[in-house]
Amino acid sequence: MEKFHGDKLHKPLILLLILVLFLSYQLPSSAYTLPDKYFINCGSNININVTNRTFVGDLNSDSVSFTKQNSSVTDNRKASETPSIYQTARIFRQQSSYEFEITTNGTYLVRLHFFNSTDLSAAVFNVSASGFLLLHNFRVQNSSSSILKKEFILSIPIGKFLIYFVPRGSSFAFVNAIEVFPAPPDFISDEAAQISQTGNSNAYKGILSRALQTIHRINVGGPTLTPENDTLLRTWLPDDSYLYHPDTARNSQVYSGRPNYLDPVNEFIAPDLVYKTAKELNENASRLTNNFNITWSYDVTRNARHFIRVHFCDIVSPAQNTLRFFLYINGNFSKEINPYETVAQLATPFFIDFVVDSDDSGFMNISIGPDSGSTEQTAFLNGVEIMEMMGESNVVPLSNKSNQKSVFVIVGSVLGGLVLVCIFGGLLFIGLRRRKPKPVQSSDWSPLTAYKGSTHSNRKMPQLSKLSTEGTNNASPVPNLNLGLKIPFIEIQLATNNFDKKLQIGKGGFGNVYRGTLRNGMKVAVKRSEPGSGQGLPEFQTEIMVLSKIRHRHLVSLIGYCDEGFEMILVYEFMEKGTLRDHLYNSKQPCLSWNQRLEICNGAARGLHYLHKGASGGIIHRDVKSTNILLDENLVAKVADFGLSRSGPPDQTHVSTVVKGTFGYLDPEYFRTQQLTEKSDVYSFGVVLLEVLCARPAINPTLPREQVNLAEWGMVCKKKGLLEQIVDPSIKVQINPNSLRKFAEVAEKCLQEDAADRPTMADVAWDLEYALQLQQTAVVREPHEDSTSNASGMLSFPVLQRFPSTSAEFERDDMLTVREDDSDSVPSASEVFSQLKINNAR
The missing domain is CATH 2.60.120.430 (Galactose-binding lectin)
Structure with a gap:
């Protein structure tokens, strides 16, 4: 008993000594010299000196091992201009890895060397390490240089560090040389x-x-x-x-x-x-x-x-x-x-x-x-x-955490007993604390239970019921949503070939977007959130709630959603032609004609008009821009991305909210006052109109200062009568001058500093239809008629009532929460023009 008591008294001293020794080993030296390991010459038993570093042949290294299911290849030609370390390579026909013993925690530089030779140009593979997918569907055949280096900076703990090479399909993977060495202390701040x-x-x-x-x-x-x-x-x-x-x-x-x-x-x-x-x-x-x-x-x-x-x-x-x-x-x-x-x-x-x-x-x-x-x-x-x-990926092989261990180097026979205490205590502590290691995945397609989705740090999840074998989840984290739109996760996996990178068609603040095909043959776009995304659960909920209660030919339709586990996935109708901006600049897409641009703008305006007045409660989009206007196979425009949308009573003048949106499209009045109205969407749409006309981005910092902001520059040119000088040269000869004047007038009205001076989206849609008719019919009028008058104001209210009127349509829309609006609520230009002719006859 006395001995046991004495051990208890000395226990704090022993622990303190262990801590001192541990810290003395772990603290980095203030002096840093470039380490001599690891520099590996792959596929070889020859050591080669390069830049005063010895690249050790991987067959010679005692401290580096690699999976045995491999082969090596040698460039028998050994061209004199080919550096020695690129004359051999290690080839992998199945998932394989290099294993390095890491003895010091810290930040490491990892470099992978590849040589673009004819024999290796067919390789397509992934490379991953520490849970990160470093290279995806990587190939070197298109490299402008015969030598290709990929450099990564990673935080690596003590233990075994594995670099995985995973061939895609029937291809193979290879590497010519590898560098893994610690960076200087404080090389990268956190x-x-x-x-x-x-x-x-x-x-x-x-x-x-x-x-x-x-x-x-x-x-x-x-x-x-x-x-x-x-x-x-x-x-x-x-x-x-x-x-x-x-x-x-x-x-x-x-x-x-x-x-x-x-x-x-x-x-x-x-x-x-x-x-x-x-x-x-x-x-x-x-x-x-x-x-x-x-x-x-x-x-x-x-x-x-x-x-x-x-x-x-x-x-x-x-x-x-x-x-x-x-x-x-x-x-x-x-x-x-x-x-x-x-x-x-x-x-x-x-x-x-x-x-x-x-x-x-x-x-x-x-x-x-x-x-x-x-x-x-x-x-x-x-x-x-x-x-x-x-970010970390949940579809890459992970090294077995149980292989990681702490290393203690203690010199002196006097401390022999202490060494045993350290080892025993350390192993016991690790054994109690370590988590169950994650299984190594042999391919990108694993059983459903292997996919737990993305972990969102900004998302508080309720207690979830255990996932069934079908992957359903009875406890939805999204309240009061249309459960009829829920799609099982396994169906989305099948539709996207398990989120195959080859099917990825875009990436936004919320996450990656994939092309997919449901079992019934419907083509869809699948938007899947990811860790660290700029948007999270509120945007996910908003998008579902908005799109589940509206239908319009100029608004993208929501097909369904998935909220199993930690997944947040939205499934939309697939828009074959991509975004409007893809067809305006910095793209290989065919140039849109002026007629097509007018029709697209008119369609988008009609969609926003329905959103403001036709949808139940009225909805403000809050992020109108050219990348949120999508085009189907017939170039029909549809407004998309409602994650930032806000709704409220149609008679409410404004909504107080934190400013959100995209720089260059933000309503300056909304930015100053934080008072959001539907006129904020009108301002943003005015910027889109100038984008369409000029084929340049809303913000271009490479231009002279007065030209950086498109809205400001466009209005300066309009007031000086120089607007024609900034029109997209590819369509300048197509535009009827009257159509251009009307279009410019619409943009100018949308971009008024005071929101009260801006038109409604109904007026915008009407005037754009008018500009389209001016382009198509080339109606001859006095110049002042198309440049100073409001086209919608040319018709009195009673006359409008003879046609499908905006006010009458709004009343019907407000009573419906789900409505397929294929006819639109704004009167067509052909109807208006027929009335204009009658008025002229009078």
């Missing part, structure tokens, strides 16, 4: 400012919980840097090909000294040569081009989250505290850069990190421009890194 698609800024935490894939690494103002002259064996490319207006920028003079590194910046963040060169404002040329900013445009993944690091080192100023300038991202976010608030001397490097949500344009613009209050009227930039942030 927190940064997040920039939304609308330019709003918030703090973002959790960067290190994502996998980062390097998309661009740019040495701004300098030459190409290869692994031979980079501290972490990276490649930096010159920036010239990314400049939007090359004349606005010039390379600064190369700094002759060594940069003054101050913590946390060192030569491993970026090599000297990045900070010793820069681009700066070419003031004379920028004034000639009427663009005082330098803008770089980078291709990025659409609607994805990206980690951005911008590097600065003031090698252009003649003295300290003489220079401030602005950094812009996507034209809707700006930040003043004052180097001396961060560093106290010239030629001292610093960097700023951002998390940026890209839009669906496929491009990200980064600009710098002068601050009018600065002594020096210039701006500079030294380097840019862009990495896609990848």
Whole structure:
């Protein structure tokens, strides 16, 4: 008993000693040198020296193993220009993996090397690690370079780290070389400012919980840097090909000294040569081009989250505290850069990190421009890194968590007994705490029970009943919805071939969109939420509640939904021709004629008009834009995406709400007052009308400042009588001048600053029909009739009652919650024109 009591007294001391030893082992050294492992020469028993690193043949390595179901291939030609590590490769015919023993927690760089040879060009495969799908349906045959490197930054715990190679179909997978080594301490911070698609800024935490894939690494103002002259064996490319207006920028003079590194910046963040060169404002040329900013445009993944690091080192100023300038991202976010608030001397490097949500344009613009209050009227930039942030996937193989273990290195025979205590206590603790390991999946198609859906951190789920074998769920997390629209998850799996990436047709804030075919042969679009999506349960509920009670030929129809487990899936009718914007610019789609554009705009206006007045209670869309107007196989327009919609009594003048929408389309009055009305949709639709006319985006930060915002620029041109100069050149010769005047008048009315001065959507639809008839019939009238008069005002109210009137139709619509409106409630132009002729006869 006394011995037992004595053990209890010494227990805190023992635990304290264990903790001290553990921390002393785990704390990283302040000095970092580039590690010598792991660098693997795949498919070989030969060690090769590359950039002062020894790439060990995978057949020789004792610390790296790989699945045995494989073969190696050697390039027998061994062309002299082919680097040695690309002359051999490891080939996998089935799911296989490389296994690395990780002895230190931290951030790691993982690089995969591929060589585009004829023998390997048929390979199609996935690569995954740590629960992240790193490469999907990857192939190298279309690479512009024979050598292709893919770099990732991952947080890896102590234990076994596996990289999986999974061939697709009857193909195979391969890899020529692999690098896995720890990055310097504090290489990537877990927190940064997040920039939304609308330019709003918030703090973002959790960067290190994502996998980062390097998309661009740019040495701004300098030459190409290869692994031979980079501290972490990276490649930096010159920036010239990314400049939007090359004349606005010039390379600064190369700094002759060594940069003054101050913590946390060192030569491993970026090599000297990045900070010793820069681009700066070419003031004379920028004034000639009427663009005082330098803008770089980078291709990025659409609607994805990206980690951005911008590097600065003031090698252009003649003295300290003489220079401030602005950094812009996507034209809707700006930040003043004052180097001396961060560093106290010239030629001292610093960097700023951002998390940026890209839009669906496929491009990200980064600009710098002068601050009018600065002594020096210039701006500079030294380097840019862009990495896609990848979320965890529930369809990739996962390493067995039970294989992970803590490693204790304790020297000294005196501590022998303590070692046993550590091992025994550690194993006991792990045994009690570890979770049941996830099974390794051999293919992307697993039994239904393997798919639990996406886990949403922003979603509070009620207690769910156990999923049955059919995959149904009796406890719906979405209350008061039309249960007749529920579709079992297994049906959606079958319709989309288990969400096959080949069937993915888009990606938005809510999640991925897939093309699918139901068992009855109906083609559908399936929108599935994903972790970290910008929209969640409220938008999901709103979309269902709105679309389940409306039907209109110009509104996208909801076929059904699924809310099993943690899934949030919406199933719509399939729109063959995609979005309106796909047919206007930055696309390979055929150019729309002016007649087609008028018909599309008219159809969308009718859909919005029904939404405002015909649907029960009245609905405000709140996110009208060209990507939310879809086209079917006959180019019939249908308004889509009702996740941000708000409803209310039709006589309610406004709804107080947090401002939501898309930058460039936002009603300025709504933005100022947060008072939402249907006229906010009218303003957004006015921006769409200008998009249709000019075939350019609502916001284009690469243009001169006065032209960046399409709504503002279009109204300036309209008032100056220069609107024809910004019309899409591909249709300019098609447009009847009277039709153009009427169309421009409609857009101008929609874009009035004061919401009270804007027309209703009924007026907009009427006037667009009128513009269409002016185009098709070329009715000869006095110029002032089509440019200053309101077409709908030309008819008195009693005359309108002789036809299917808007007011009479509204009354019928308000009594119906589900209605198939194929005739529309706005009188057709042919009817109106017949009455106009009668009036003229009078």
